[in-house]
Every structure is written in structure tokens, then in C-alpha cells.
């Protein structure tokens with residue numbers, strides 16, 4: 068397909084795994100992207116985008132972008148590949164799939180994907196349909212927000228919070244375990260507007276970071292103790308008669324049980340658990356109990372813990388206690404995907420699975436799956452993800468990827484660390500080259516993206532790859548020989564989700580974005596999708612699942628063999644491991660750094676800027692030390708999922724993190740991680 072060569076400015080959407088899902092404005096000169104800015108007319112983007120995506124053309128035209136399929140010709144882990152044609156690639160993959168299916172069963176094939184591209188067709192569309200039809204092992208995609216989503220759902224019934232555009236009316240903003248300035252910049256813009264109208268912004272975190280610097284106040288907690296902090300606030304609110312009993316009677320169940328539990332969490336006891344002084348807990352409880360509207364932005368960071376589900380479950384009980392759900396700008400938000408949910412059953416077609424009880428593998432336990440699972444995984448098919456860097460317990464993952472009897476295919480835009488272990492590497496289009504539909508897990512707009520450029524080299528989208536592979540394997544034409552537009556029409560089903568009423572492919576084509584619910588959401592209290600239809604402070608479902616039905620603090624489960632907690636979150640300039648191969652962004656992040664409290668550094672005799680070794684039983688990583696008061700004593704923080712570079716001694720932080728699953732949703736526990744810190748020459 069060729070387009071006329073003209074200079075033009077067109078609309079696009081940001082495809083990355085970021086809550087903001089911005090509307091973009093892209094200028095092309097003679098078909099080449101020359102500028103990317105925020106769409107000034109998009110109601111949430113309002114012309115502003117992050118520095119990463121302003122530089123997105125560096126990624127699209129990166130000299131190392133994969134442009135044709137390749138086959139491995141050297142040992143796994145090396146970088147020796149030869150160019151092959153798509154025909155050869157398809158032939159080899161299809162033949163392997165067929166022989167594995169015949170000899171071992173289709174469940175010896177495991178897809179591994181996440182949200183490198185958030186477009187519904189390319190992340191959870193044709194790919195899912197393909198693997199269902201094939202009968203491959205199912206992947207539990209629980210690496211990101213699974214524990215917190217389940218915890219929040221026990222209280223509120225689904226990923227349902229307030230419309231972020233309403234947060235401009237808030238008077239008290241709690242940013243809880245969320246690095247808002249780096250990870251949700253448009254919520255920062257909305258909070259700034261609220262602040263101009265007198266709102267106070269409080270950041271609760273284990274790390275004094277960019278968001279703490281921007282907030283009015285910072286509350287420093289120990290990792291994994293936030294449920295205790297929330298219960299301490301509830302203690303103060305209930306003790307001082309600040310609970311909104313009329314709201315609770317009408318819209319919640321289990322207040323009595325919660326009050327009994329909160330009575331146990333005196334500020335003194337909570338201080339001992341959280342490290343937050345009792346006086347500060349008193350003050351925070353009273354401020355929250357007396358300010359309305361108040362809003363809590365619950366982040367993803369605090370649920371990457373052993374007790375992450377219960378932490379989110381507990382915090383999400385707070386707004387009901389003071390009746391905030393009944394006030395414009397009041398309430399909470401962990402994720403909002405419930406409003407714009409598409410008809411996944413129609414597009415993914417789980418009904419095609421030959422064996423509905425086929426095994427499910429946790430993406431958080433890829434290392435164990437590749438090394439220990441019986442019968443073994445014989446083919447791994449990776450797309451939209453970079454497990455050699457992002458998955459926990461990386462040394463186990465790599466040992467698995469090195470297995471000589473494992474055939475690995477990776478589809479990506481770049482030769483990632485995962486590609487290095489792959490037998491076949493396939494080139495992926497960037498989202499600019501694809502037709503797709505985007506929803507946000509934070510704001511409420513659905514956006515259609517039409518391609519703004521032709522595919523580069525021989526790149527193919529995930530949609531095209533799985534469609535062509537399906538046809539090659541002889542799968543039903545009526546299910547697989549379909550267009551992107553057809554699948555988008557199937558996804559937009561207002562019978563499945565009434566908030567999609569009036570949102571059609573044609574309307575989206577005309578308007579680019581449309582708001583779920585037409586911008587007229589009913590009060591949350593009238594639509595709470597819990598079993599009781601009320602906010603569940605006591606949860607029968609949790610009891611049935613073997614979980615404590617009322618909020619409670621429980622300690623992290625990592626044994627205390629090593630002295631420090633290590634929290635390894637994302638950084639400002641990358642998105643997970645995406646962008647980590649772009650020079651200008653790398654320069655901004657400098658190098659992986661380890662933040663340590665000055666008292667700990669003094670006790671160990673370390674100097675600022677020194678290179679140290681961080682280790683535990685899972686692995687070891689070297690980093691540069693940053694000494695100060697950004698972290699509490701006994702806690703360490705490092706940011707960024709960097710690619711490995713052996714030449715300069717850069718190692719990936721997931722060598723240290725556990726495969727253990729969280730209390731809910733099979734979530735990941737990246738941050739419940741203990742380590743020791745040694746001099747480079749120490750063993």
C-alpha cells in the first residue's frame with residue numbers, strides 16, 4: 068500500500084502500558100514522522116505528553132529495529148542469527164507446532180505475552196484466539212496488577228473508581244504507593260488543578276522520589292505495611308466519631324466487623340509496624356476523616372508484595388468510611404477498566420479450546436515452568452513482552468530459556484534480551500503501522516487508531532502474524548481470515564457492557580475518541596458490582612476463598628536471611644524495559660543506582676558513588692550506591708528495568724526477585740525481596 072507523499076499532521080494514540088493512554092498529534096513530512104506532541108483537543112491529554120513519547124520517532128526509526136525474520140545459528144544467548152524469509156519462518160514454526168502437538172500434546176506450547184502494545188487486537192485479540200484454537204497451555208497474565216485488582220474487587224466489585232476528570236474537585240489527594248509524576252502524569256495535571264483550588268496532596272511511599280518532591284507532604288512507610296497504616300487511620304476516624312454512619316448503613320455491609328478490627332490498630336501499634344510516628348497517624352486519620360471530597364489514587368507499587376491484595380483491599384475500604392463515594396471528586400481509583408470493558412469472549416474465543424481444563428501457567432513463575440513443569444514446555448512463543456528482563460527470578464528464567472530442547476519464538480521490534488535466547492525472531496510493526504482500538508485503565512475514553520504509515524521493512528503486526536499462522540495451520544477461515552475492522556466491531560458490544568452504548572467503529576472513525584457511558588456515569592453507589600450490590604467491608608467471597616473476610620495486616624513472607632528490603636520499581640524515562648535501548652533516554656537515567664539510608668551506609672562503611680554488590684540466594688547484581696534519606700534504614704530502592712550489557716557490567720535487577728505469588732490473583736511479589744549489600748570484592 069502506498070500513500071501520497073505530502074506533509075500532514077494526523078491523530079494517533081499512545082500504545083504503551085501507561086494509564087494515561089494519550090491522544091497524540093503526529094507530523095509527517097514526506098511520509099516520515101518529524102514531530103510527536105499531545106493532542107490539544109483530547110480532553111485528558113490536553114496537549115501534554117511525556118518526554119519518552121515525544122521522542123518516539125527515535126524508537127520507530129531506531130537503527131537497530133528488526134526489519135526481517137531471523138533464525139538462530141549460534142548458541143542460545145549469543146547474538147548469531149541469519150536472515151530468513153517469512154515463508155521459511157512460518158514453515159518452521161508451523162511444522163514445530165504440529166510435531167509438538169502430535170508427540171506431546173498442544174499444551175507443551177506456551178504463549179508468553181503482556182502489554183508492550185495495549186491495542187486490543189494486538190494484545191488480546193487474534194493472538195488469544197489463535198492459542199485457544201491451538202489448545203496451548205494458558206498463561207495467567209498476573210505480572211502487573213493482579214493482586215491489587217482482586218483485592219479492590221472484593222471491596223468494590225470490579226476495577227471501578229471515580230472518573231479522573233472529577234478529581235479536580237478534590238480537597239485532599241492521597242497518592243498511595245504510586246509514583247504519579249513518572250507513571251500517570253495527567254493525574255498530576257488534574258491534581259495540580261485541584262491544588263490551585265486549595266487541595267492538599269499527600270504522598271505515601273517507601274521512597275522519597277519525584278512524586279514526594281511534588282506533593283505537599285510525604286509519609287514514609289516500611290514496605291508491605293500499608294494495610295496497617297490504613298487500619299490505623301480507620302481506628303482514629305471511628306474512635307473520634309468521624310465515620311459517616313448514614314452512608315455506611317445505606318451503601319456498605321460489614322461496618323461493625325471492620326470497626327472491631329480497626330479498634331485493634333492503635334496508632335502506637337501501627338507505628339511499630341509501619342515506622343510512621345503515632346502522632347502522624349493521628350493527624351492523617353483526622354485530616355482524612357474531616358476533609359471532603361477526598362480522593363485516593365492507589366498505585367501498583369504497593370501491591371507487588373506478598374500481602375499486596377489485602378493492602379489494596381484495605382485501602383479501598385477507606386472512602387466508604389467517610390461517605391466519599393457520594394461526593395463529586397471523592398472516592399478512590401486503582402484502575403478503571405471496568406467502564407470500557409470490551410467483549411473479550413467474542414474476540415478471544417476461549418470456547419475454541421479443545422480441552423477447557425488445559426493447564427494454566429503463571430507468567431510470574433516462568434523460570435519454574437521452563438525448568439520443572441511436567442510434562443515439559445517444548446515451545447515458548449513470546450510477543451509484547453521481554454521476560455528475560457521483566458520476569459522475576461531471572462537466573463531461573465534464563466536457565467530455562469537455555470534448554471536445548473526448548474524451541475522459542477519471539478516477535479518484537481528489537482533484538483531484546485529474550486530474543487537472544489530464541490530460535491526464531493520475528494519483526495513487529497510499531498503501533499503507528501496498525502489499525503487498533505485502545506481503551507485506558509485510568510480515563511474513560513476509547514480511541515480508534517488508524518495506521519499513519521506503512522509497515523517498516525518486513526514487519527508484521529501481532530494480528531497479521533497470528534492470522535497468517537492460523538491459516539497456515541488450516542484453522543477455520545471464517546474465524547481467522549477476518550479483518551481488523553471486523554474484530555473491532557465484535558469487541559464493541561454494548562449488550563455485554565452498556566457503557567459502550569453508541570460507541571461503534573463508524574462513530575469512532577468519525578470522532579477518534581468517545582467516552583464510556585457517554586460522559587454520564589451513574590453514581591458509583593448505584594452500580595457497585597459486588598455480590599451484595601454494596602461496598603463490602605466484610606466479604607463473604609473472601610471467606611469462601613479462604614482469606615480473612617475483614618481487612619488485616621500480615622507480614623511479608625520473605626525469610627529474614629538477609630538484612631535489607633529491596634524495592635525495584637520502574638523509572639521515569641523507560642516503560643518497563645521498553646525505551647531502555649534509546650540512547651537519549653538512557654543518558655537521562657544515567658545508570659542503575661541503589662538508594663541506601665546514610666545510617667546503613669555508615670554502619671557498613673560505604674561511600675556515596677561506590678559500586679556495590681547486591682545479592683541473595685537467587686542472584687547478584689552490581690550497582691552504584693546513592694546515600695541519603697530517600698529510603699528508611701533497612702530499605703533499599705533501585706529504579707528501572709535496564710537491559711543487560713556485559714561489556715559495561717550492567718545486570719538486570721530481576722536476578723534478585725522472587726517467583727513467590729502474592730496473597731491474591733496470583734500476583735507478582737517483585738518488591739517483597741530481601742538482599743544483602745557487599746563490597747565488590749566480597750563474596
Ligand SMILES: Nc1nc2c(c(=O)[nH]1)N[C@H]1C(S)=C(S)[C@@H](COP(=O)(O)OP(=O)(O)OC[C@H]3O[C@@H](n4cnc5c(=O)[nH]c(N)nc54)[C@H](O)[C@@H]3O)O[C@H]1N2
Pocket residue numbers: 084085086211243244245246247249250251271272273274276288289290291292293365366367368369372634636637638639640641642643704738
Ligand atoms: N515512566 C514510567 N511510567 C510507567 C511505567 C514505567 O515503567 N515507567 N510502567 C507502567 C506500568 S506497567 C505500571 S504497572 C505503572 C506502575 O506505576 P505505579 O502505580 O506508580 O507503580 P510503581 O512505580 O511500581 O510503584 C509506585 C510506588 O510504590 C512504592 N512502593 C513500593 N512498595 C511500597 C509499599 O509497600 N508501600 C507504599 N506505600 N509504597 C510502595 C514505590 O517506591 C513507588 O514509588 O506505571 C506505568 N507507567
Ligand SMILES: Nc1nc2c(c(=O)[nH]1)N[C@H]1C(S)=C(S)[C@@H](COP(=O)(O)OP(=O)(O)OC[C@H]3O[C@@H](n4cnc5c(=O)[nH]c(N)nc54)[C@H](O)[C@@H]3O)O[C@H]1N2
Pocket residue numbers: 084180181182183184189210211212367449450451452453454457458478479480481483495496497498528529635636637642643644645708720721724737
Ligand atoms: N523488578 C521489577 N520487575 C517488573 C516490574 C517492576 O516494577 N519491578 N514491573 C512489572 C510490571 S508492572 C509489568 S506490567 C511488566 C511489564 O513487562 P512487559 O510487558 O514485558 O514490558 P516491556 O519490558 O515493556 O516489554 C514489552 C516488549 O514488547 C515489545 N512490543 C511492543 N509493541 C509490540 C507489538 O506490537 N508486537 C510485539 N510482538 N511486540 C511488541 C517491546 O518492544 C518490548 O520488548 O514488568 C514487570 N516486571
Ligand code: SF4
Pocket residue numbers: 081082083085086087088089116117118119120252253
Ligand atoms: S507513555 Fe503515558 S504519558 Fe507518555 S504519551 Fe504515552 S500515555 Fe501519555
Ligand SMILES: [Mo]
Pocket residue numbers: 084210211212367
Ligand atoms: Mo504494569
